[in-house]
Amino acid sequence: MKLLNKIIILIIAIFPMGQFENTFSKATLDTQMNSEQQSIFYNALISSVKEHPIYLEAQTSLEQTKASLDITKSNNKPHVFFQSNIRNSLMQKFENPLSSFSESTRDQHRTDGSIIIQQALFDRTIMEEIEKQEYIFKGDFYEKQQKVSALTKEMALICIDTAAYKIISDLIEISVQSHSQILNRIEMRVESGRAAQAEMTRAKARFAEAQAKKIAMDLKLKSSRAKFIQLMPNSEPCMKFININQKDLLIRKNLLNSELENNFILLQALEVIKASKTNLELARSSYKPQINFELRGDRYDFTGAKNYDLYAGINVNVDIYSGGKKSAMVRLAKEQLKSSKFKKDILIKNLTASSESNFVEIINSRNRLDVFGNAYTAYEDSREMLRLQFESSNVSLLELLQAERDYIESAELFILNKKEVISSQINQLFLTSRINKYFEENIQIDNGVKIE
DSSP, X not given: OHHHHHHHHHHHHHSOGGGGHHHHXXXXXXXXXXXXXXHHHHHHHHHHHHHSHHHHHHHHHHHHHHHHHHHHXXXXXXXXXXXXXXXXXXXXXXXXXXXXXXXXXXXXXXXXXXXXXXXEEEOHHHHHHHHHHHHHHHHHHHHHHHHHHHHHHHHHHHHHHHHHHHXXXXXXXXXXXXXXXXXXXXXXXXXXXXXXXXXHHHHHHHHHHHHHHHHHHHHHHHHHHHHHHHHOTTSOOOOSBOOOOGGGSOOSHHHHHHHHTTXXXXXXXXXXXXXXXXXXXXXXXXXXXXEXXXXXXXXXXXXXXXXXXXXXXXXXXXXXXXXXXXXXXXXHHHHHHHHHHHHHHHHHHHHHHHHHHHHHHHHTHHHHHHHHHHHHHHHHHHHHHHHHHHHHSOOOHHHHHHHHHHHHHHHHHHHHHHHHHHHHHHHHHHHTTOHHHHHHHHHHHHTTOOOO
């Protein structure tokens, strides 16, 4: 037995507990990207956004709206038509036999042509339709910007998630190693008769718990990495957090409310209201007359004499009765206008609620990180204290296991809360529609380019 105890003491001396201490501590210190890493990620993010199908589809949709606007504007420009009639006579009969020779040749094969020029002089429906399409185009532009902002936000958030899970996974990996070492020591104590078998059972349970935590975190990491690669296929998954410049965050309520007015989805709603108002005027304009100018030149029988007519005229069209269609269109336009205003009110309420919640998170982020950071530091100090005491006194190995467990839980909570704080900062940039501008400008800043 004495020989066995000496062997155990020798093993403990050769493999001290402090071996894992420095590695474990260093793993938690470096969680932020440096300037170069951040600039590389920002460049990759902007490039990935512009190559993503969501961005390309939004761009194509905007081009379609622009084409529709150009089509509508064309109705207010002169239209030139050419008409031609070609006739072949199948049968001819003349009362006067003397005219059969002179007339039959001319009428048997005949080609007539006309050139017609039309220009709208007064047509409120055209003007209102053009104005309506212009508002729709502006609304679609803001919708496209919103889609791009949402895509940028999604990419930034998946970077934060991937980094958090990677950091925590690395911490748990070291914790599993530490659990394994303590478990081996407890096993030696049990075999030497210096500890009860119950300690061994509890130690194995703690070790299995640490392994299960590692597996669960690795699953989250794999899932977030898969999503990251799907969004940004040409970039390496994030391993550290990005750092949002604090000067770009709004910590005054009045400034935040002012910036919310630039939210793309709100600007789109305002353009929809303008389009609905114009649509109402368009429906009312159907009661007004339409005045068109027409210039027409007709040439008869290209193969014969140069006979032609030239006409100029003014056409006035007034729709007197359409079976109640006009009044129904006016009612429909009024209800559509009401609906667009209600949708804007709903949007403002939702946007205000989201910004209020996000504002509170940002204001309290410093205290939040301090609380969890202090807890993490306290558990780290406690763990190190127990390690030192173990070398000089008879500290229970189960206490060391508990210290490891408390330490990794506090570290995980600290990292997850840091992730939530950075996510709330990104969300504020999104709510105020500054997220794309922020990343583009900070790429230039990191590359040493001065922003005017």
